[in-house]
Amino acid sequence: xxxxxxxxxxxxxxxxxxxxxxxxxxxxxxxxxxxxxxxxxxxxxxxxxxxxxxxxxxxxxxxxxxxxxxxxxxxxxxxxxxxxxxxxxxxxxxxxxxxxxxxxxxxxxxxxxxxxxxxxxxxxxxxxxxxxxxxxxxxxxxxxxxxxxxxxxxxxxxxxxxxxxxxxxxxxxxxxxxxxxxxxxxxxxxxxxxxxxxxxxxxxxxxxxxxxxxxxxxxxxxxxxxxxxxxxxxxxxxxxxxxxxxx
Amino acid sequence: xxxxxxxxxxxxxxxxxxxxxxxxxxxxxxxxxxxxxxxxxxxxxxxxxxxxxxxxxxxxxxxxxxxxxxxxxxxxxxxxxxxxxxxxxxxxxxxxxxxxxxxxxxxxxxxxxxxxxxxxxxxxxxxxxxxxxxxxxxxxxxxxxxxxxxxxxxxxxxxxxxxxxxxxxxxxxxxxxxxxxxxxxxxxxxxxxxxxxxxxxxxxxxxxxxxxxxxxxxxxxxxxxxxxxxxxxxxxxxxxxxxxxxxxxxxxxxxxxxxxxxxxxxxxxxxxxxxxxxxxxxxxxxxxxxxxxxxxxxxxxxxxxxxxxxxxxxxxxxxxxxxxxxxxxxxxxxxxxxxxxxxxxxxxxxxxxxxxxxxxxxxxxxxxxxxxxxxxxxxxxxxxxxxxxxxxxxxxxxxxxxxxxxxxxxxxxxxxxxxxxxxxxxxxxxxxxxxxxxxxxxxxxxxxxxxxxxx
Ligand SMILES: Nc1ncnc2c1ncn2[C@@H]1O[C@H](COP(=O)(O)OP(=O)(O)OP(=O)(O)O)[C@@H](O)[C@H]1O
Ligand SMILES: [Mg+2]
Numbered sequence: 266x267x268x269x270x271x272x273x274x275x276x277x278x279x280x281x282x283x284x285x286x287x288x289x290x291x292x293x294x295x296x297x298x299x300x301x302x303x304x305x306x307x308x309x310x311x312x313x314x315x316x317x318x319x320x321x322x323x324x325x326x327x328x329x330x331x332x333x334x335x336x337x338x339x340x341x342x343x344x345x346x347x348x349x350x351x352x353x354x355x356x357x358x359x360x361x362x363x364x365x366x367x368x369x370x371x372x373x374x375x376x377x378x379x380x381x382x383x384x385x386x387x388x389x390x391x392x393x394x395x396x397x398x399x400x401x402x403x404x405x406x407x408x409x410x411x412x413x414x415x416x417x418x419x420x421x422x423x424x425x426x427x428x429x430x431x432x433x434x435x436x437x438x439x440x441x442x443x444x445x446x447x448x449x450x451x452x453x454x455x456x457x458x459x460x461x462x463x464x465x466x467x468x469x470x471x472x473x474x475x476x477x478x479x480x481x482x483x484x485x486x487x488x489x490x491x492x493x494x495x496x497x498x499x500x501x502x503x504x505x506x507x508x509x510x511x512x
Numbered sequence: 513x514x515x516x517x518x519x520x521x522x523x524x525x526x527x528x529x530x531x532x533x534x535x536x537x538x539x540x541x542x543x544x545x546x547x548x549x550x551x552x553x554x555x556x557x558x559x560x561x562x563x564x565x566x567x568x569x570x571x572x573x574x575x576x577x578x579x580x581x582x583x584x585x586x587x588x589x590x591x592x593x594x595x596x597x598x599x600x601x602x603x604x605x606x607x608x609x610x611x612x613x614x615x616x617x618x619x620x621x622x623x624x625x626x627x628x629x630x631x632x633x634x635x636x637x638x639x640x641x642x643x644x645x646x647x648x649x650x651x652x653x654x655x656x657x658x659x660x661x662x663x664x665x666x667x668x669x670x671x672x673x674x675x676x677x678x679x680x681x682x683x684x685x686x687x688x689x690x691x692x693x694x695x696x697x698x699x700x701x702x703x704x705x706x707x708x709x710x711x712x713x714x715x716x717x718x719x720x721x722x723x724x725x726x727x728x729x730x731x732x733x734x735x736x737x738x739x740x741x742x743x744x745x746x747x748x749x750x751x752x753x754x755x756x757x758x759x760x761x762x763x764x765x766x767x768x769x770x771x772x773x774x775x776x777x778x779x780x781x782x783x784x785x786x787x788x789x790x791x792x793x794x795x796x797x798x799x800x801x802x803x804x805x806x807x808x809x810x811x812x813x814x815x816x817x818x819x820x821x822x823x824x825x826x827x828x829x830x831x832x833x834x835x836x837x838x839x840x841x842x843x844x845x846x847x848x849x850x851x852x853x854x855x856x857x858x859x860x861x862x863x864x865x866x867x868x869x870x871x872x873x874x875x876x877x878x879x880x881x882x883x884x885x886x887x888x889x890x891x892x893x894x895x896x897x898x899x900x901x902x903x904x905x906x907x908x909x910x911x912x913x914x915x916x917x918x919x920x921x922x923x924x925x926x927x928x929x930x931x932x933x934x935x936x937x938x939x940x941x942x943x944x945x946x947x948x949x950x951x952x953x954x955x956x957x958x959x960x961x962x963x964x965x966x967x
Contacts, residue, residue, distance in 0.1 A: 319962055324873060324960060324961060324962050325960060325962060344878070345877065345878075348872065348875055348876070348877055348878075349875065351873065351874065351875045352874065352875020352876075353875070355875075357873055357874060359965075362866060362870060362965070363870070365774070365867060365870065365871065366697075366698075366781075366867070367698060367774065367777035367778055367780075367781055368774065368777065372770075372773075376871070376874050376876075377874055377875055379770035380770075380871075380874065380875045380876045380877065380880060382877075382880075384769075384770060408697070408698070410697040411697075424874075
């Protein structure tokens with residue numbers, strides 16, 4: 266059985282000119298992610314994790330190579346098309362500053378719907394399920410500054426899933442949380458995307474976080490240097506350690 | 513870390529402008545007084561009217577400058593939250609940070625007053641040469657020391673008040689993870705202070721009293737002459753407390769689209785700043801409106817008295833001429849409040865950079881990003897212009913009523929509001945408000961959403 270990958274990268278490169286020298290932040294990466302696949306991206310600081318994620322999400326243009334989402338070439342789209350794709354087919358969770366400070370939790374949750382012209386009516390039942398599962402039911406009228414860090418990240422997750430996107434991108438989603446809260450948030454993310462069949466690309470520094478993934482990619486100097494399937498946190502931590510020692 | 517930003521330049525320009533204005537206005541008033549005395553014009557009250565009117569304009573200009581300066585320091589402090597936070601993290605105290613801002617206020621004050629004095633004296637010299645002999649001796653009027661000292665004090669006080677934005681900065685914000693002040697908790701509107709209330713009440717009593725007293729004798733107009741500046745002062749002090757409510761009220765008139773809701777929320781995020789930004793505009797718009805409405809109303813009343821007879825021709829012209837003269841008189845204050853409006857809106861839009869980036873990542877179109885930011889400025893401009901027009905129409909009518917109430921048969925004159933006035937003031941204010949947001953908006957939209965999200 267062959268399924269077409271949801272997200273595919275071919276020969277992806279991204280270089281920056283900094284003074285006389287060229288930095289290859291992403292230096293030739295090929296990837297194919299199936300529907301429902303959850304991958305973690307790890308690597309030392311500066312190894313190109315965020316750059317890769319931004320390229321995959323169409324937030325940055327590669328110097329070379331293509332990115333296909335459900336077969337559509339992101340690198341050939343203009344700004345407007347990319348905006349629409351992000352709104353309808355992608356979800357985002359960042360490390361911080363995920364929520365618009367002047368909007369309530371409910372309004373933040375509905376942002377991707379409100380950006381449609383005309384605005385899409387929220388699906389009440391789905392919204393209720395989502396907020397229930399993420400424990401946000403009692404917080405909907407609050408403003409972001411009235412939430413804890415973990416609650417804020419849960420709102421961001423709910424928002425990322427509100428339109429059941431093809432892919433969810435998460436850049437260190439638990440980077441600002443304490444260990445226990447981070448784990449709770451990640452379990453929720455893992456459970457939800459599995460039940461929805463969303464593909465997830467998560468950048469992380471945390472081996473425990475990565476152990477929630479089906480596959481962990483290890484980056485160094487913009488290249489995938491190792492990959493582990495269904496690994497536990499110890500195996501991931503060991504691989505990371507070897508990677509850091511080797512460099 | 514930039515020590516001198518666009519904020520300091522704005523403050524310097526504002527201080528210099530108001531000083532030059534005070535110098536010219538004061539010298540002119542004193543000289544005109546001297547001339548009329550030398551020529552034996554006494555007792556017709558025109559000197560007193562001129563003095564009161566001039567002082568009124570001066571008070572308005574200084575008060576408007578004070579709000580603009582306070583806002584400038586508050587906005588600049590807020591936009592430098594990260595620098596401040598970093599220094600706080602490295603051990604600098606709130607008092608030290610505030611002292612830095614106040615020292616900047618003092619320096620700006622001294623430099624600005626000096627520049628303004630030089631400019632004012634130069635303008636006086638030019639007027640002296642063109643108008644002729646009588647004024648030449650009055651190039652430097654010693655009394656100018658009083659407004660200069662007042663402006664200097666205003667600058668320092670404004671810096672002190674504005675520097676209270678330091679109190680909102682937490683050292684942790686330097687750590688980058690936390691966002692800037694702008695992204696924190698929305699503030700409650702400030703209380704309507706007792707001083708502001710008393711001034712508004714006295715001002716309204718004066719103006720209302722003039723209108724009512726006009727039924728008996730035109731001398732009632734003096735009451736209005738005293739009440740007007742008090743009211744202006746009161747309006748400026750009341751704006752932080754009252755203007756946000758006015759905006760809320762107006763906000764109900766718009767359809768509540770998601771962009772509109774966000775624009776409205778952003779205005780409410782920092783009610784004190786929004787109110788202070790609007791204060792100057794409200795006062796200037798009402799002063800201009802007041803004169804034009806008063807003169808148009810007077811014209812109509814006079815026309816009706818002479819109905820059938822000739823002489824109604826020049827009425828519209830007089831109104832236009834008066835509008836011109838008043839524009840010159842309020843030009844300094846108008847310029848200052850325009851600068852204040854543009855600076856606050858501009859810096860405010862700039863501080864939304866990260867938020868804009870986030871929204872774009874989440875799929876907001878460029879057009880909608882524009883709609884929110886422009887909607888925010890347009891609502892602010894419209895709120896200020898409508899408040900000013902309403903207030904100015906009332907005061908202007910009261911002035912005309914006080915002069916004509918005892919003359920016309922019905923004892924009450926109906927206010928006349930020329931439509932071109934509404935249009936001109938609305939267009940100018942809206943153009944300024946929206947225009948100020950355009951450059952930062954373009955910056956925020958340039959490049960990838962990521963670049964904006966990173967700040
Ligand atoms: N805008 C840019 N201009 C120049 N070089 C850049 C730019 N952005 C990233 N880089 C470089 O590209 C490389 C990869 O950066 P990237 O942010 O992807 O790393 P990362 O793996 O996410 O690191 P971290 O774990 O610290 O977040 C780094 O060497 C970085 O200096
Ligand atoms: Mg990164």
